[in-house]
Amino acid sequence: MTSDSQTIVGMDTSAPTTGNNDPQEQTAPTPKLFEIRPSQGKGLGIFAVRNLERGTRLLAEAPLIIVTAQGVRSPEGFRTAILTEFLKLNAEQQGAFWKLAASPKRLSEAKEFISMLPSVNDDHWSTEAKASSERPVSPFAPLSRDEQSKIIAIGRTNIFGLDGTLDGVCNEASRFNHSCTPNADYTWNPALKKLTVHTVRKISAGDEITLTYVPVLESRAARRDALEPYGFECDCDVCTADARLWMLSDERRQKIYDIMQSFMHWKAMSKEDEDITEPTLDQKRLLEEAVDLVEYERLEGKTLGIIYFLSFKEGHGDELHLQHLLEAQQMYQGDDHPDTQKTKKELSEIEHPFHHITD
Numbered sequence: 279m280t281s282d283s284q285t286i287v288g289m290d291t292s293a294p295t296t297g298n299n300d301p302q303e304q305t306a307p308t309p310k311l312f313e314i315r316p317s318q319g320k321g322l323g324i325f326a327v328r329n330l331e332r333g334t335r336l337l338a339e340a341p342l343i344i345v346t347a348q349g350v351r352s353p354e355g356f357r358t359a360i361l362t363e364f365l366k367l368n369a370e371q372q373g374a375f376w377k378l379a380a381s382p383k384r385l386s387e388a389k390e391f392i393s394m395l396p397s398v399n400d401d402h403w404s405t406e407a408k409a410s411s412e413r414p415v416s417p418f419a420p421l422s423r424d425e426q427s428k429i430i431a432i433g434r435t436n437i438f439g440l441d442g443t444l445d446g447v448c449n450e451a452s453r454f455n456h457s458c459t460p461n462a463d464y465t466w467n468p469a470l471k472k473l474t475v476h477t478v479r480k481i482s483a484g485d486e487i488t489l490t491y492v493p494v495l496e497s498r499a500a501r502r503d504a505l506e507p508y509g510f511e512c513d514c515d516v517c518t519a520d521a522r523l524w525m526l527s528d529e530r531r532q533k534i535y536d537i538m539q540s541f542m543h544w545k546a547m548s549k550e551d552e553d554i555t556e557p558t559l560d561q562k563r564l565l566e567e568a569v570d571l572v573e574y575e576r577l578e579g580k581t582l583g584i585i586y587f588l589s590f591k592e593g594h595g596d597e598l599h600l601q602h603l604l605e606a607q608q609m610y611q612g613d614d615h616p617d618t619q620k621t622k623k624e625l626s627e628i629e630h631p632f633h634h635i636t637d
């Protein structure tokens with residue numbers, strides 16, 4: 279989400295002709311993929327400026343700030359981490375950070391939290407303590423309480439979970455608005471050390487490009503609760519449909535979630551048991567059902583990849599299954615993601631089973 283009215287332009291970083299996916303290594307002029315402009319009722323949004331194929335890389339961005347997910351669980355942990363990292367940014371990066379939106383709820387929470395902290399910088403300290411040379415100097419002394427509150431609120435509003443252990447605040451990626459049927463998806467690419475965003479279906483020129491801010495398999499009510507701190511009510515097609523329709527959507531999403539849970543359980547179990555290599559017929563049927571439901575609900579990004587990943591035992595995937603997984607991974611996280619490369623290798627070993635012998 280964005281708070282300013284600046285217009286910036288996304289460049290094609292997918293390099294389809296060279297096969298070189300590292301945006302830093304590209305020298306040829308690249309066509310614009312998207313622009314940032316006002317989105318009705320939502321501040322700014324990101325819009326396609328030409329027709330985009332499914333699986334187009336929209337951006338690969340090093341986060342402005344990276345923090346450990348573990349370290350930011352408590353309010354004080356979050357404050358310390360985000361302020362420490364903010365002070366490491368150069369002036370230009372700080373300028374970009376200030377332009378990100380802070381939701382009103384996050385801002386009032388941050389102000390309340392900061393107002394309760396004893397500070398070496400203000401009147402909460404007695405005259406004696408202030409005069410004492412032993413008075414500790416806060417590393418955050420350069421920042422006023424208002425600035426600290428704003429930084430915390432911007433951080434909370436725009437933080438992305440990167441890989442389960444790291445969270446990050448990005449500049450451009452923060453400018454996508456939310457949808458419960460997003461047409462793009464984001465992934466942390468540990469090889470690039472960048473957050474990438476890819477389209478997960480075809481997008482027409484002029485359409486808004488969206489990500490999800492909340493777990494998409496949750497019910498409409500749970501998604502609305504999770505979106506509340508962002509300060510808006512989702513007006514996507516699903517959320518604004520007739521109650522009868524969104525209740526059916528809830529049921530389908532719940533079913534996808536249940537199937538994923540059962541696959542996850544089986545995958546963990548199969549790891550321990552050498553005798554289990556093949557999914558059961560029942561599982562194969564459930565896989566087909568889950569894929570149909572995902573397509574029906576238009577959740578073709580990460581969700582699809584996770585379903586294919588969970589539904590076979592590692593090292594025992596058949597060719598067709600691995601091809602499906604590879605296509606999904608290439609689509610939502612790109613060819614240069616280590617997991618995509620791993621699937622590619624596994625597939626090539628099936629296609630050339632005697633490769634390691636003849637080489």
Ligand SMILES: [Zn+2]
Nearest residue numbers: 458512514517
């Ligand atoms: Zn929605």
